[in-house]
Amino acid sequence: MIFLGIDVSKFKHNCFLSNGDNFDLGQHFEIENSREGFDFLFDKLSPYDRDNIRIGLEYTGNYHLNLSRFLLNLNFNIHFFNPFQTSLFRRADSFRNTKTDKVDAFFIAKLLKTTYDSNPTLFEFYHNYDLKSLCRYKSVLKKDRSRLKNSIVSCLDIVFPELCNVCNDVFSKYVLAILYEFSSAYEISKANITRLSNLIKNASRGAYSKDKALVIRDAARNSIGYFSSSVSFQLKQSIDYLYFLDKKIDEINEMIKPLLDEINSPIMSIPGVGIELGPTIISEIGDISRFDSSSKLLAYVGLDPSINQSGTFHSSFSTMSKRGSSYLRDSLFKAAFIISQIEPVFKEYYLKKKAEGKHHYVALTHVARKLVRLIFHLLKEDEVYVSKV
Structure with a gap:
């Protein structure tokens, strides 16, 4: 050889x-x-x-x-x-x-x-590479989007801090439409109510109109916000960039869909595993034949506990090894949180761990491990998930 x-x-x-x-x-x-x-x-x-x-x-x-x-x-x-x-x-x-x-x-x-x-x-390894590449690129864009949203909130804290009190979500389409045209409390307070109402009505597809416009303008007129042309400019630029990132992320999702259809993985049948989490889990795990058991898959993910033992000493404290892909581990934790809310078997398992006195994140780790064992079984047997309701 x-x-x-x-x-x-x-x-x-x-x-x-x-x-x-x-x-x-x-x-x-x-x-x-x-x-x-x-x-x-x-x-x-x-x-x-x-x-x-x-x-x-x-x-x-x-x-x-x-x-x-x-x-x-x-x-x-x-x-x-x-x-x-x-x-x-x-x-x-x-x-x-x-x-x-x-x-x-x-x-x-x-x-x-x-x-x-x-x-x-x-050679099928490279069929999976395109999916992994797109998923990791999307993860980078989503992190950029998160940082950008924090920047937008920081700008609002200066020019219109009261806005979050009158709008449940400052990143909803109608709020962003208002801020893109009137990027400070001062400008909103001087805005024509008809123009403001039409902006809100069109962006919210009729969900809000004049009543919401009046509430927002009244809040702007009583705002303690400081009018700064430079901060308003930064806010408008940030919103413009946010629109751009949203568009690019949507385009990536459109490229991911045909790859998912080609792979046709049983993972997509698991409740809570959709277009945002499923592709990353599928691509990061890759060929399941590389793993002889679910414990080896757990070790690959980095969800296996680290063990500290020597002679008669046995540590009572253990943490996750975190040796595997951070992209995969993060997606599995998010999927575990969702499935523990909507799937009875996993919800019962999560509540059982909580009843044992475990912290939320510790209980969620147990759910994530259970989810990995389920994924291993589905991939090995090529079976879709059937809810046991």
Whole structure:
């Protein structure tokens, strides 16, 4: 069996090739991250039987994607490792505190031999990559939107602090429409009531009209808000950017929908797992065949408890390991909160944990673990969720 460990980087990839009998006699070489480099690697591997070659890489940013796609297209067996896993293996194998690209490639090759029973990555891995890429990009935009909303609230605290008292949601469409045209209490107090009423009526689709306009204008006339042209300008710019982000997030959701239809995952049948959470959970878990048990999936998510025990000492306090994807863990917690409110089995389980004296977030962690076990079962058996009402 031939083992090839590859330490990937932006401009070049360090490789270590060995037949597995004696790794000290293996061959080290570098390839450029280019077509010429990829072709050179293929020539290096050509003398060997393709079925007897195992290739290992780390998940390192996005630098591994082009190389691994090239090798998968040629039907090579690819195995991915978490950088944390290879780091622990390197430390366990050697007392030397040495980390170079050459050393990393060497230990990835050795780890390949140690984990001989691991399943290779299938080409379907890249069908999932597009979904994961879109979900993570959407997460970035949603964080930007959250920060922007905080900025808008800060502006309102200066120019019209009373607005939140007369409007339940300052980010509702009709409120944003008013602020975009009249971006301070002073401007609203001078606004024509007919113009203000029409703005509210059109933006709220008839839900509010003149009565709400009068309430808002009266609050503006009695406001302690300070009129600042610079803050009003910032408020209007922020609202404009908020509209832009909302539009881009909607466009991403439209791109996600056909990918979801193609994957047709049972995860989408779980109550509370919709277009906002489902795609992230599906893409971050990926191929369920990588996990032999639900406990391994829990460890991958980072929801398994950390254990501290030595000799007769047993720590009574444990926390989540949090080793896995933060995107996945965050989506699972949000899904756990929703499902504990609307699904009887999970609601009963949450209330049981609360009755045991557990804090809300601790109880929610238990619900999230139960949800992971459910997801593992549904994916393994390819079953849709049926509510037990």
